[in-house]
Amino acid sequence: MDMRTRINDAIKQAMKDKAATRLSTLRLVNAAIKDQDIAARMQDGDDGVGDAEVLAILSKMTKQRQESARAYEEGGRLDLAEREREEIEIIAEFLPRQLSEQEAEDAVREAVARTDAETIRDMGKVMADLKAQYGGQMDFGKVGAKVKLLLSGK
Template identity: 70%
Template sequence: MDMRAKVNAVLKQAMKDKDAERVSTLRLINAAIKDKDIAARGAGDDEAQGCGDGDVLAILGKMTKQRQESARAYEEGGRLDLAERERREIEVIEEFLPKQLDEDEVSKAIGTAISATGAQSIRDMGKVMGELKSRYTGQMDFGKVGPMVKDRLCQAAPGQC
């Protein structure tokens, strides 16, 4: 079952269960997916059948990150009720994301990607990141992985960093 169908199935069940908060979050997910579809059509990608599972995972990852930042801001502002609501939305969104890789798994994935791309210097960082994104979308935070890749490539060719 593709991600879009899975979200819709869970949405239908939440509607039957009359879980308003869950329904609201699932509708936000569907809206984000539809926005991506419209953007793809607007970009002249006529052959597109809509966004694929990789795109949906990227959308979900972005939504999770946005809610984490919002929850942090609400906590700093003393609005714990709103921060808690953001956390509940994160829980619903994360149901559709694959298991996040731990630090050791991320390190191994970086090493594998460097080997697979033949990266030897910092100039090859884009290739390595592209390889990681193609294999591990939704499984790692690429904002944190980027500096790790850079460090690893700088260790391999210290004169170029």
């Protein structure tokens, strides 16, 4: 079952269950996907985004909510921070399992070996390989630092 279908089924179930927070979060996800569909159609004339793009949208939404929760905590708004965390949990249901720290390091080493990367100039090849292999399974911001460290020889 593709991601879109899973999300739409979850929306229908949330309506039946009268789960307001879940429903509103899933509707936000659906709206973000439709926005990307429109942008893709305008650019390429495609039918819309596929599962890989949906995973990227979900990852981005999760990261945004993590940053918001941190900001709310710093501002003393614990109620809003908790709501952001609830939304993160709902969105995370549709993301693949995140790699552990050790698994991410192993994946970086394998990608460097697969792409025959030797210098920092090869970082783009390594990152592209990682995104193709592990899309949605790791935080590429953190992984980029690991790749850079490995390729710089330190």
